[in-house]
Every structure is written in structure tokens, then in C-alpha cells.
Amino acid sequence: MPSASNPHALSMLVRKLESIAHLSDEEREAILSLPIRVQALPSRQDIVREGDRPSQCCLILDGWACRYKIVGEGRRQILSFHIPGDIPDLQSLHVHTMDHSLATVTKTTVAFIPHRALLDLTTRFPNVAAIFWRDTLIDAAIFREWMTSMGRRPAYGRIAHLFCEMYLKLEAVGLAAEHRCTLPITQTDLADALGLTNVHVNRTLRALRGDGLITLQHNTLIADRWDELTEAAEFDPTYLHLENRAAG
Amino acid sequence: MPSASNPHALSMLVRKLESIAHLSDEEREAILSLPIRVQALPSRQDIVREGDRPSQCCLILDGWACRYKIVGEGRRQILSFHIPGDIPDLQSLHVHTMDHSLATVTKTTVAFIPHRALLDLTTRFPNVAAIFWRDTLIDAAIFREWMTSMGRRPAYGRIAHLFCEMYLKLEAVGLAAEHRCTLPITQTDLADALGLTNVHVNRTLRALRGDGLITLQHNTLIADRWDELTEAAEFDPTYLHLENRAAG
DNA sequence: CGCCGCTTTGAGTTTCTTCAAGGTCCGTGG
DNA sequence: CCACGGACCTTGAAGAAACTCAAAGCGGCG
Incomplete structure (x- = not known):
């Protein structure tokens, strides 16, 4: 069209x-x-x-x-x-x-x-x-952070880190709020992004859910405990350089 | 000064x-x-x-x-x-x-x-x-390639890939030739760049040497078998975007 | 209803890490 | 000239993280 x-x-x-x-x-x-x-x-x-x-x-x-x-x-x-x-x-x-x-x-x-x-x-x-x-x-700054994740963070923190990043990117353009966003990707996508296998992503997601940090179903991610999620991820948003948060 | x-x-x-x-x-x-x-x-x-x-x-x-x-x-x-x-x-x-x-x-x-x-x-x-x-x-293109290495290449190919990249970057500014260059970094530096441990880098370097692909001593790298090295690394120099090779 | 893509689970294996201890090289100072 | 120290390299043994292969379960869509 x-x-x-x-x-x-x-x-x-x-x-x-x-x-x-x-x-x-x-x-x-x-x-x-x-x-x-x-x-x-x-x-x-x-x-x-x-x-x-x-x-x-x-x-x-x-x-x-x-x-x-x-x-x-x-x-x-x-x-x-x-x-x-x-x-x-x-x-x-x-x-x-x-x-x-x-x-x-x-x-x-x-x-x-x-x-x-x-x-x-x-x-x-x-x-x-x-x-x-x-x-x-x-x-490029995001690439650097992904490199850091893949090189030096275990699977658990690596997944947590990606979730924090995607949530903030969506929030910055008004597509997410209240620690909740859509996440329309498969576990295999997640694995290919994080340098893991889909099997291991599956098991690690279970751990994240089991610890009560997230809810993830029907392509919707909810960070039930945002602070603990960022802590597990060792997440520092500086690298996103979101100097002007967009209004919702 | x-x-x-x-x-x-x-x-x-x-x-x-x-x-x-x-x-x-x-x-x-x-x-x-x-x-x-x-x-x-x-x-x-x-x-x-x-x-x-x-x-x-x-x-x-x-x-x-x-x-x-x-x-x-x-x-x-x-x-x-x-x-x-x-x-x-x-x-x-x-x-x-x-x-x-x-x-x-x-x-x-x-x-x-x-x-x-x-x-x-x-x-x-x-x-x-x-x-x-x-x-x-x-x-940024180099970051993407490093991400690919860390996510999807085993230690052997990952080290080989970095060696190919550094050699070509040095050659492009006239600081290397004949598949030989200085490499003034420790095995711990290499490990921290590749998302490995220094111990594993050490063992993998031994394998690369044992296979006759490289000589590495006194901070000098020699790619004794360049073609096999690039093959082990699955190396494709496109991402370096060296459109105008500098004269030596 | 049935298919297809995705998720989940199990069992066994590999890669890589951790911890620890020697070994080598080289510069510095006695 | 040699002893010493520090940085770096090498090696061994044990363990953890992640992978592979395989199969079964789930769920949405046609």
C-alpha cells in the first residue's frame, strides 16, 4: 500500500x-x-x-x-x-x-x-x-553492552539485561509503561540474540519466573520486581543515552 | 611533551x-x-x-x-x-x-x-x-562481528577471527605485512576481549600452534597458514569496509 | 479437528571455568 | 653477577554452565 x-x-x-x-x-x-x-x-x-x-x-x-x-x-x-x-x-x-x-x-x-x-x-x-x-x-553503545553481556554475564543475568533494555527502549517511545511491555519474540530468537540455545533459554526463563522476577506469557513481559530484575542484570541504563524521555 | x-x-x-x-x-x-x-x-x-x-x-x-x-x-x-x-x-x-x-x-x-x-x-x-x-x-560493524564471535563461535575460531581482524587492520595503515604483525597483548587481555578465561585462551592457543596455523612469541604474531586461519575463523573481511587499502 | 510452530522436559555430553600450583622471563637492586 | 620479585604463561584436576539430541506437550489458526 x-x-x-x-x-x-x-x-x-x-x-x-x-x-x-x-x-x-x-x-x-x-x-x-x-x-x-x-x-x-x-x-x-x-x-x-x-x-x-x-x-x-x-x-x-x-x-x-x-x-x-x-x-x-x-x-x-x-x-x-x-x-x-x-x-x-x-x-x-x-x-x-x-x-x-x-x-x-x-x-x-x-x-x-x-x-x-x-x-x-x-x-x-x-x-x-x-x-x-x-x-x-x-x-553502537547498545552493541557494546550486548558484547559485555555475552562475554561476561551468565545466562540468567543476560536474559534479565535484555528485558530491562527492551522495556526502557519501548518506554522511551511511549510503547510501554508500568514495567509491562509486549515481547513478540520466540525463545529461539532470544537464544540467538544472547548467544545461547533455545533449550537453555527455556530453562533459565523458568528460573526467572520461579524467582518471581517476571511474568512472561502471550508475548507480554511483566517485570514483577523491576528492582530485583535490574539487580540480577547488573543493569545501568546510561548506555541507552536517553537524555530526553519522551512523554507517554 | x-x-x-x-x-x-x-x-x-x-x-x-x-x-x-x-x-x-x-x-x-x-x-x-x-x-x-x-x-x-x-x-x-x-x-x-x-x-x-x-x-x-x-x-x-x-x-x-x-x-x-x-x-x-x-x-x-x-x-x-x-x-x-x-x-x-x-x-x-x-x-x-x-x-x-x-x-x-x-x-x-x-x-x-x-x-x-x-x-x-x-x-x-x-x-x-x-x-x-x-x-x-x-x-559498530566490528562490534557486530565481535558479538557474532562471542555468541556463535567456539574459542578456537574466536581467537583465530580476532587474529585475522587485527592483522588486516594493521596492514591497512601500513603497520603489518606478509601475514606478520606485532600483538602486544597478554593472554588475559585476549580472554577479556573474547569472553573467555586466560586459562582457556592458553590451552586454545596451544591448539592453534599445534595445528601449525600461527606462531606467537615475543609479542609477534605470524599467520603461518593464513588461508587455514581464515577458514577456522570463518573470516570474511567485508565488515571492515576497507575500501581503499592504504599503500605501505 | 488437525497441523505446525513453539515450548517444555529428560538424559548424557562437551566446552569452558575455577582453583591451585609451578614455571619462565625479565628488570631491578644488592 | 646473581638473587629477588612481579607479571605473565603453563599445566593439572575437578566442577559448573551450557549444549546436543530426542521426545512429548501445548496452543493457536485454518
């Missing part, structure tokens, strides 16, 4: 950017008038593949996506999860060959924005360029 | 940037005339610490540095290694609070460049801004 220009779609991007930096009225207007092509995608579908040289970026409007790499025979590493407001392949503006793939996790609505329009925007508004740059830097 | 402006120092930065993008003469000149303060540091010394809000960036001129986080009691995760030409804290230009620390590995010479001078440079030369942005994006 292509759409020439849908202000509601781009307002998701504005909200995301305002969760990490300040936008002037003029900048907000310029972003809202970016040309987009809206598209609905089924779950589990590749959007961009490793080796591609895309000429557009992909803004998530609804649903979840993930970046991943495949190594060896069928071993998958999920590199990040993406929620509405994210542009998971923003790096393709300046790094032309994809070194990983991007796929939907759930049924997803995305908006494609031509590189040309984004580059033009960054030329006219250097401050918007800086904010996009900042967004990719926060992306 | 402060120095008002040392063209030799900044030529290391120019060489690094030219290994990932093209610079015009004017841009090169502007970079070479950045104000710097050169400083010699001993090994194992913090340069910037988690929580700091630096007002300058740090260019490595000689020696190695690393970024790291400490979690829990004394568990360390090394996030990246840095070699001459790198600006490991370039992200501090737009992400003001450090979410990790930066330290020397060996005796190191660094050049500090004020944020103000770098921001001014990026304002005057948007293309230089794009190249700096690109550099931080390649940084």
Missing part, C-alpha cells in the same frame, strides 16, 4: 529522535515531509540481506525487526532488535555494503526513505545529521 | 581515514592543521573513564589502547583494540557521557584534539563529518 507522504508514519521517527535529542520546529517539519513508501510485511521476512547495497533506509512503523548474521551452517546471531521509530539500516547511508541482514520478526509495517532524501536532509540541516549520527552511536 | 601542531602526528590520522574513504587535498590540509596536544602515556593507564564527559578526543599515535567495561566484581570485557590512527573516543563528540573506559595497553603516544576543533572541522567540511561518521559506523 504505497503512500506518497504520511505524516503519521513519520511522527514515529520524530518521537524516536526526540527521545535522544532536541529538534527545532523547522527540523521537525523537514523530517515530517520526507518522501516515504509505506509497506506491510509478513513476519520472518528479510528486508535487506548481507551483501546488498541498498539505496534506501527502512523506518519501522509497527512491529519488530532484527538484524542478524548467519555463520557456519545455520548458526544465527541476532545483533539487535528494532521497534517502531527505529531506522535499523541507517548505517547504509555511509557504509554501502550490508555486512548483516535485516528481517522482520513480527508482521511489520515499514516506511522506506530514499538515501537521496536523507542525504539531502542532512545537508540542509547539519544538526539533523548530527542527531542521525548520534542515533548510530547509541546503536 | 606538548606540541602546538605536529604534522607527523596527524598524518597517522590521514592515513587511517584514507584507508576507509577518499580525502580531497583541502580536507587533508584541514585535518593536518588540527590543534593537538601530544602526550606519552605508560602502559595500563586509563585515558578516559566510564562516566566522564570529555571535551577532547584521543588520537593514538603509537602503541595500543583498548576500550573496556567492568561488570560485577572485577570481571572485565574488552570492547575493542585500537592502533595508531584510531580515535577510539570519537563517539564522545555526540554522545557526551562515556559508557565505557579507554585505557592504554602498551606504552602509548596519543594526541588530544579538542572537541571544539573537531566540530568546527566537521562544520566547515561536511564530507569530513561524513567520513568521521563512517569511521564510527565501521567501529
